Amino acid sequence: MAQIFTNRWVSKNGVAPSTAWIALISKCSDEHLAFIAKRCMDRCAEGNHWPPDLAEFTAIAGEYSANPLGLQVSDVMDEYWRYAKDCWKYDCAEKFPWRHPVLYQICPELRRDGARRNLPHKELEALAKRMLDKWIKHVSMGQSVPPIRKKIAAPARHEGLTPAQQMLAGQRYVK
Numbered sequence: 001m002a003q004i005f006t007n008r009w010v011s012k013n014g015v016a017p018s019t020a021w022i023a024l025i026s027k028c029s030d031e032h033l034a035f036i037a038k039r040c041m042d043r044c045a046e047g048n049h050w051p052p053d054l055a056e057f058t059a060i061a062g063e064y065s066a067n068p069l070g071l072q073v074s075d076v077m078d079e080y081w082r083y084a085k086d087c088w089k090y091d092c093a094e095k096f097p098w099r100h101p102v103l104y105q106i107c108p109e110l111r112r113d114g115a116r117r118n119l120p121h122k123e124l125e126a127l128a129k130r131m132l133d134k135w136i137k138h139v140s141m142g143q144s145v146p147p148i149r150k151k152i153a154a155p156a157r158h159e160g161l162t163p164a165q166q167m168l169a170g171q172r173y174v175k
Contacts, residue, residue, distance in 0.1 A: 020054055028061060036060050042074070068139045069102055069132075076106055076128045083107045094150050102145045106131045 017025070028036070039060045040052065052060060063072075079099055090096045093108045110131060114124050139145065161169065 018054075021057075024054070024058065024061065032061065035063075039063065067136055069100065069136055069145075071100060071102065071132060073125060073129045073132060075099075076103065076110075076132050077125060079103045080107045080110055080124070080128065084111055087111075092151060094148055098148065101148055102132075102135050102139075104148045105135065105145065 025033070036057070043052070083093075083096060083103075087093070087096065093104060096104075098104045098107075106128065110124065110128055113119070113127060119127065135145065161171075
């Protein structure tokens, strides 16, 4: 954190971490800490250059554990833009290399609704957040994300005349 916030970290939290900070950080896995560092970098990018205090840090840490999918809206939007840019290379959405199965459920719908309603970037993000929240709630209730399945091909068209065409031709159409 001192590398991200430089001298602001020391002026706000001191040189040595307190026992509360040590206890909180010791409970976090490497993946969890990477998520927290990414969120702190996002805060800096948004213009909040002051480091989080213990309460803010706990709230950021709580965001990670509250999401059983391990995805954030920024992850969904990154995958959405990757899909929008590269979808022409694949015959269908099922063949696209999704980073997470739930993104297959979200991104094509997000693309379809965004194009149909001509949504700007902010509204696309809001829609992505609603869709992600829906799937988080779905998974939190014990249900699973459906796997990516290949579409079944449409049945081949029956060769020959239809009953209406047979009747028009004067043939017996009922056997």
